[in-house]
Amino acid sequence: MSMIEIKNLHKYFGELEVLRGIDLTVSESEVVCLIGSSGSGKSTLLRCINFLEEKNEGEIYIDGQMVTAKEINEIRQKVGMVFQRFNLFPHMTVLQNVMEGPITVKKMDRKKARELAMTLLEKVNLLDKANEYPAMLSGGQQQRVAIARSLAMEPKVILFDEPTSALDPELVGEVLGVMNDLAKEGRTMIIVTHEMGFAKEVADRVIFIHEGQIAEEGTPEDIFDRPENERLQNFLGQILV
């Protein structure tokens, strides 16, 4: 069954057409990596899915439900989002960050939310940091908290917007490790990434976006070992050197 269905998506920033007709279907439990040079529209595509950017044309369905401004708060509960700059709430402890969604949005009772948050923190290996504030944590730890925070809403899909781009190189591994675990659990994930090694290892499908369109898509082997599109070949040539 398709978890996300995008039909003919167009997005403009003023005169500039950033997304020029994207069609994309993501099935349940599928891990899709979006790659492409900066400015290609991959982050915009991701942000359109949970309406952080308003699309200009086209339709998006999540779990069979059309994404509209009216039902967006309900839909966003099904779609987790992890940001490049973590965006943890600095005035709350790690534990409070993770509990915040369930308590405020789902009206879960505190005790239950706390249990849930502790389980998730254990999963991302940060149980010992539960009562620290985000400012005390390294970037990699903060990003793992952000992942736990999005998991707390029990989303059907998780969107990752360059989750390791703001990290020091030695901290990338711990975040990718957690994401790898999530992929193994059968979570549906869409990941905008520059980590080609990770994409190769974890993705079921890799999509190369160029100038607002899907220029090529396929299995990691297709994309990385047998790229057909000339732009993709150039792009890979630049990164893999």
Add this chain to the structure above:
Amino acid sequence: MDAVINNSIEFFKTVVEFAPKFIPGVVLTLQLAFFSIILGMIIGLVVAVLKLTKYKWLKKIMDVYITIVRGTPLLLQLYFIFYGLPSLGIMIDSFPSAIIALALHNGAYISEIFRGSIESIDYGQREAARSLGMTKWQAMKRVVLPQAFKRSVPALGNQFIIAVKDSSLASVITITETMLLARQFSAATFNVFPIYFTAGVYYLIITMGLTKVLSQVELKLKVNER
């Protein structure tokens, strides 16, 4: 030399004599400052949040309010409410008039303080909150405002001190707060210097106390911030 010593003794005698007589006025000053700060904060918060909504007409109304209050003297605003409104048939006693004028006045400035600090919060915070499924208002209340409030404390402290001193203008609408008492005492005794000196000391005590409280608050809020 003897004259200087005698004058000094006379000076402190007057200060000691009049200091307790100021107490009722100081209490009024404290009341005026307290209510105008609390109400000013409420007005300021409401106005700041309304200004950030998508409704253009609401924003316009708030802009008009801020423009009028910031663009005219507080003295005029006090006269207008106490002496002006009765000609329209609206009679308000002097104390509530003073509170209304001072609260509206402080509210306009405080709303700009809040708006500035709300807008200074990284947009990613709102996006993170919204992407959890929070409504705009939930994101504002749970995520943006607590952080914005923290950032506005230093500027608020400034405004609170101004509010304490501005409360002295309420004397023009018959409120016998510290400054009006000082005027009355000095008119009765012709002993201007020690009496205004005493009033000044009272204001200093109030504003220094306020500063101390505010820096404690700031310290407490800052603990976990980077």
